[in-house]
Amino acid sequence: MTAAPDRTAGVLPLRPELVGLEPYGAPQLDVPVLLNVNENPYAPSEAVVADVAAAVADATRTLNRYPDRDFLALREDLAAYLRTESGVDLDPAQLWAANGSNEVMLHLLQAFGGPGRTALSFAPTYSMYPEYARDTSTAWVAGRRAEDFSLDPDAARAAVAEHAPSVVLLASPNNPTGTALPAATVVAVLDAAAQVPGGCVVVVDEAYGEFRRAGTPSALELLPDHPHLAVSRTMSKAFGLAGARVGYLAAAPALVDALRVVRLPYHLSAVTQAVARAALAHAPELMAQVGSLRDERDALVLWLRGRGFDVADSDANFVLFGRFDDRRAVWQGLLDRGVLVRVVGPDGWLRVSVGTPAETAAFKDALVEVTGR
Numbered sequence: 001m002t003a004a005p006d007r008t009a010g011v012l013p014l015r016p017e018l019v020g021l022e023p024y025g026a027p028q029l030d031v032p033v034l035l036n037v038n039e040n041p042y043a044p045s046e047a048v049v050a051d052v053a054a055a056v057a058d059a060t061r062t063l064n065r066y067p068d069r070d071f072l073a074l075r076e077d078l079a080a081y082l083r084t085e086s087g088v089d090l091d092p093a094q095l096w097a098a099n100g101s102n103e104v105m106l107h108l109l110q111a112f113g114g115p116g117r118t119a120l121s122f123a124p125t126y127s128m129y130p131e132y133a134r135d136t137s138t139a140w141v142a143g144r145r146a147e148d149f150s151l152d153p154d155a156a157r158a159a160v161a162e163h164a165p166s167v168v169l170l171a172s173p174n175n176p177t178g179t180a181l182p183a184a185t186v187v188a189v190l191d192a193a194a195q196v197p198g199g200c201v202v203v204v205d206e207a208y209g210e211f212r213r214a215g216t217p218s219a220l221e222l223l224p225d226h227p228h229l230a231v232s233r234t235m236s237k238a239f240g241l242a243g244a245r246v247g248y249l250a251a252a253p254a255l256v257d258a259l260r261v262v263r264l265p266y267h268l269s270a271v272t273q274a275v276a277r278a279a280l281a282h283a284p285e286l287m288a289q290v291g292s293l294r295d296e297r298d299a300l301v302l303w304l305r306g307r308g309f310d311v312a313d314s315d316a317n318f319v320l321f322g323r324f325d326d327r328r329a330v331w332q333g334l335l336d337r338g339v340l341v342r343v344v345g346p347d348g349w350l351r352v353s354v355g356t357p358a359e360t361a362a363f364k365d366a367l368v369e370v371t372g373r
């Protein structure tokens with residue numbers, strides 16, 4: 001799409017901070033191998049398709065009515081899933097859901113950010129964070145991660161003390177680097193946040209949490225001792241449900257209650273709730289697939305390193321690799337061969353999502369051709 005000529009200057013009272021901005025989003029190109037937005041490469045199985053379709057049919061019979069505003073059945077199912085996935089016991093009152101974790105985090109900023117307040121994160125990180133801040137008129141501050149994309153607990157503590165944010169956003173595993181945070185780092189930030197006058201909510205964004213390597217804990221385990229912690233998850237990645245738009249979080253009931261105030265009424269459609277619940281019933285088989293994606297990821301990291309590329313350690317379903325003098329030329333070369341990856345992160349790096357074995361093979365062949373390595 002090309003932008004229409006601007007005939008609105010002086011007509012539409014666009015907020016000054018939005019003038020000239022483009023909507024967020026990676027190019028959606030029609031090529032054979034799509035490895036650019038960290039989707040799950042596996043379409044839902046026929047068993048999932050059948051159950052989702054039946055659940056949607058049931059929901060359709062009630063579509064003359066507004067949906068359950070508090071989606072209690074879905075919250076119970078999410079609590080049960082997290083109990084199995086992370087061994088953490090949660091009450092449904094501790095769960096919240098929305099149309100993708102993007103909307104969950106917007107709710108967080110709507111409730112805890114706002115004019116005169118600051119949101120803090122550590123770059124390079126997910127590029128939507130400053131947009132949530134902008135859209136809620138929250139000031140945005142980005143500290144830095146270390147050269148290896150880890151986060152130094154002392155530096156993080158100092159940044160929280162210096163900026164006194166009301167919200168800290170920590171992606172773990174981080175996008176676009178794949179880096180997971182050790183529990184000690186999250187605890188350091190939580191401790192510093194507890195000292196911020198007026199309070200500070202720490203959001204650990206675990207959109208890629210299910211892909212973490214063995215031994216890496218989930219921040220869910222920290223919930224019992226930290227009423228100012230929110231752990232965000234999504235069904236877009238591990239569940240292969242990006243098109244359904246279901247994200248959720250776990251936090252103390254009082255924190256969830258604050259989100260209930262800012263959400264639009266009936267924000268989660270009856271169809272969305274039905275789809276999510278039907279997919280959650282298939283969690284065991286979907287998690288087995290996550291296991292094979294993790295193995296593919298680890299093999300891809302080894303292969304790239306074997307070819308002499310720099311590769312960030314990854315606990316996610318993607319890999320940041322480089323470094324290239326002209327990363328755009330490498331990106332274009334891959335695209336010319338039918339493989340779409342993402343130009344994102346610090347200069348010199350590219351990010352590739354973990355695909356099916358066939359897609360990964362196509363990526364490797366193309367990369368060898370383009371770089372000659």
Ligand code: PMP
Binds near residue numbers: 101245247
């Ligand atoms: N957090 C991170 C770190 C992400 O990379 C993404 C998606 N790319 C999201 C949140 C949002 O995902 P969704 O809205 O599909 O849940």
